[in-house]
Amino acid sequence: MNKLFLFDVEGTTTDINFVHKVLFPYSKERMATFVKENALQSEVAPIISDIKKTVYEEEKRELTTLDEVCAVLDSWIKNDRKHGALKALQGFIWDKGYKSGDFKGHVYEDVKPFFEKLKYLGFDIGIYSSGSVHAQKLIFGYSTAGDLTPLISYYFDTKVGAKREAASYLNILHEVKRDANEVTFFSDIPQELSAAKEAGIHPVHLVRPGTAVSDFFGIKDFSEFKI
Numbered sequence: 001m002n003k004l005f006l007f008d009v010e011g012t013t014t015d016i017n018f019v020h021k022v023l024f025p026y027s028k029e030r031m032a033t034f035v036k037e038n039a040l041q042s043e044v045a046p047i048i049s050d051i052k053k054t055v056y057e058e059e060k061r062e063l064t065t066l067d068e069v070c071a072v073l074d075s076w077i078k079n080d081r082k083h084g085a086l087k088a089l090q091g092f093i094w095d096k097g098y099k100s101g102d103f104k105g106h107v108y109e110d111v112k113p114f115f116e117k118l119k120y121l122g123f124d125i126g127i128y129s130s131g132s133v134h135a136q137k138l139i140f141g142y143s144t145a146g147d148l149t150p151l152i153s154y155y156f157d158t159k160v161g162a163k164r165e166a167a168s169y170l171n172i173l174h175e176v177k178r179d180a181n182e183v184t185f186f187s188d189i190p191q192e193l194s195a196a197k198e199a200g201i202h203p204v205h206l207v208r209p210g211t212a213v214s215d216f217f218g219i220k221d222f223s224e225f226k227i
């Protein structure tokens with residue numbers, strides 16, 4: 001089987017500021033309007049039910065108006081809560097933003113040449129990020145380097161498990177039908193690299209500007225990586 005190169009996104013292929021300074025403020029500003037305009041849409045209605053269910057389970061409180069739903073979403077955004085309903089709504093809003101050209105998905109300049117080199121050599125590329133698969137496809141589909149999705153074979157989010165747990169990487173190996181020694185994982189977070197290593201995957205630390213070095217083998221950008 002050919003090798004698989006697996007990439008984290010934030011801090012690895014993409015400036016961490018893109019998510020925090022572009023994506024999150026964009027969806028925060030538009031959340032209430034989006035919910036109110038689309039509450040009855042078939043894709044959105046179940047998400048709102050899910051929010052009501054969570055609040056009832058946790059606080060025994062019934063949300064009866066969309067204003068109340070929006071207030072809950074606002075507090076989840078402030079607390080950076082990783083709730084599936086919030087992520088799904090953000091995904092819809094970002095979708096519109098990318099497609100209307102309000103912004104592009106940031107990727108570092110060394111990403112596209114590296115992806116192209118890997119594909120040229122016959123290797124496979126996968127993404128593993130805590131952002132949803134949908135959000136990943138948008139970043140790479142509408143990126144500052146153009147549409148990179150034709151180069152990417154696999155997308156994984158936290159449905160396979162958390163990024164700091166070895167079991168998640170074992171799940172990925174199972175899905176891509178490869179042995180651990182055929183897979184390399186690039187990330188800026190040492191705890192994620194430890195989890196990948198525990199699963200037998202080869203870890204590489206991306207030490208972008210602002211990232212502290214670690215005991216893991218590290219590179220400043222992908223041009224430094226010798227295949």
Ligand SMILES: [Mg+2]
Nearest residue numbers: 008010011188
């Ligand atoms: Mg990261």
